[in-house]
Amino acid sequence: MMRRALPGWLLVLFLTLLATATDEFVIAGVLKTIAADLDVGVPAAGQLVTVFAVVYALGAPTLAVVFERFPRRTVMVLGLLVFALANAAAAVAPGYWALMAARVLAALAAAVVTSAAFATAAMGAPEGMRGRYLGVATAGMTAALFTGVPLGSWFGGAFGWRATFWLIAGVGTVAALGLLATAPRIAGGEPAPLRERxxxxxxxxxxxxxxxxxxxxxxxxxxxxxxxxxxxxxxxxxxxxxxxxxxxxxxxxxxxxxxxxxxxxxxxxxxxxxxxxxxxxxxxxxxxxxxxxxxxxxxxxxxxxxxxxxxxxxxxxxxxxxxxxxxxxxxxxxxxxxxxxxxxxxxxxxxxxxxxxxxxxxxxxxxxxxxxxxxxxxxxxxxRSAHGARSGGRAPERAPTAVDT
Structure with a gap:
């Protein structure tokens, strides 16, 4: 049987997760420059990484409860636009605390986008290909470790640390436009009480x-x-x-x-x-x-x-x-x-x-x-799987699709 080609929207998801993962780690490569420019110590600059990770970890499940009921494409596109704006704010931040606030906003947006992106990859996969689709999405995060992060660090070294955040903002904007044009219309969950969510x-x-x-x-x-x-x-x-x-x-x-x-x-x-x-x-x-x-x-x-x-x-x-x-x-x-x-x-x-x-x-x-x-x-x-060991990676039962406006 002929293999199905991967859709364009899945490659845009790869780019999306490459951008959000790069944003978390890229600052490590320009810490000394940031510390010198904003007149803070390197340990204080390092907290920009720590705060991003903590906010991301705690924000992901909290915000997912809020956005679970919205169409996945809408969540990803709006989340990426907020992510891009947060990185643009980081690029023009006048001081340390303004940069910290921008990092917090970027982490919250990245947490929402990542959850919605993996849900989209799984629920948008044809039967029997869910694992492959999740693998491609995951590869975007993996690629950030040896492509996005080194490139961002080099870019910051060549053009200044603020240019690194402009670069990530640009990639986030491109990803948002790509998902707006190509992402499948996967409905959010039906309205339900908080206890059920x-x-x-x-x-x-x-x-x-x-x-x-x-x-x-x-x-x-x-x-x-x-x-x-x-x-x-x-x-x-x-x-x-x-x-x-x-x-x-x-x-x-x-x-x-x-x-x-x-x-x-x-x-x-x-x-x-x-x-x-x-x-x-x-x-x-x-x-x-x-x-x-x-x-x-x-x-x-x-x-x-x-x-x-x-x-x-x-x-x-x-x-x-x-x-x-x-x-x-x-x-x-x-x-x-x-x-x-x-x-x-x-x-x-x-x-x-x-x-x-x-x-x-x-x-x-x-x-x-x-x-x-x-x-x-x-x-x-x-x-064993809850549905037996022979689930074969089938796509989950889908909620009814809604028009994503």
Whole structure:
């Protein structure tokens, strides 16, 4: 049977998530310039990253409850326009607190857009292709790590830090226009009491899967956060070697996101989730063993890291498919937003816990601690889908479509 070509709107979703993910991390590359220009310390400038992440994590589930009932295209387009305006405000911010306020607004808009984008990718997918569509959307976030973030940092270095925010504002505007022209008309949930819209918060199956995400993020991103120190510990490290390692992570991560989406379609979201989380735990265990083995070969280390990255960035398609199956189409956006909250809280824990491990035992024990967290995550993965293991990644039952005006 002939494969269906991916629609243009899915590629615009890729661009959308590339922009929102870039906005979160890109500021790290221009922190010193911002600190000098606004006459604040580098630690204070660093809080621009922290505040964005915290607001994003807490805003995603809160705002999803508010916007769940609106058509997805309307939510994404208006959210992207607010996102673009917030970045334009950041570009002209006269001082530190004005820039902080713009970052808060950008984080809130990005949280809404991301939840709606993943819901659109899943609910707009043809039968049997939900995982593949989610994989493409996820790849946009993955690509930000080694394309959007370095490009934005270079752009800021060449033209000033304000130009970085103008660039993101421009990309956000282009994405908004693209979605306005191409995105499918997927209706929001029917009007319902607040108690019903908060149903994912009481759904034990959803909460269990969000915990899987939290633990997986805590373990996987703990290793990623201290990857430079790990590289130096295993293979001596150099700027050139680290650059190759980071490029390897990016390429392997993109491959992992796409393959995980296909696996979710072929095996069903729950079976593919067990495969991804189990493979991730195994990869971290190999990374831990490599530290204590005394093998300092950069090629061996690169192969282990590439193997890890495939699983590390393969989590989103199967976990999102599983969560949508557990929550149902009416509460899909809220449930996905709750999962984003778990992801970002896990990211915050990863950095803090990894730092504590290094302080107590050294960098070599970071992959050991990460393996423990990932093993707990694997043990929490439900063995079968709520609808049986043979769900095959089918698109969820759709709410009736409404005209998106």
């Amino acid at each position: 908060l149903a994912p918060l009481r759904n034990t199956a959803v909460l269990r899967l969000v915990t899987v995400t939290f633990l997986a993020a805590s373990g996987g991103l703990m290793f990623y956060t201290y990857l430079a120190a790990y590289t130096a510990e295993v293979a001596g490290g150099s700027h050139g070697l680290l650059s190759v390692v980071l490029l390897t992570v990016g390429v392997a991560g993109l491959l992992g996101a796409v393959l995980a989406g296909r696996a979710a379609d072929a095996l069903g979201p729950r079976r593919s989730l067990r495969l991804v989380v189990g493979g991730h735990a195994l990869a971290l265990a190999l990374a831990a063993a490599l530290v204590f083995s005394g093998i300092g070969n950069p090629i061996v280390m690169g192969a282990v890291i590439a193997f890890w990255a495939v699983f590390a960035w393969g989590l989103n398609p199967p976990i999102q498919g599983s969560i949508m199956g557990a929550a149902g189409p009416r509460a899909a956006m809220t449930a996905l937003a709750l999962n984003i909250c778990g992801l970002y809280l896990g990211t915050g824990v990863a950095g803090a816990l990894g730092g504590a491990v290094i302080g107590i035992a050294g960098i070599g024990w970071v992959p050991v601690a990460a393996t423990a967290a990932m093993t707990l995550s694997f043990l929490l993965v439900p063995p």
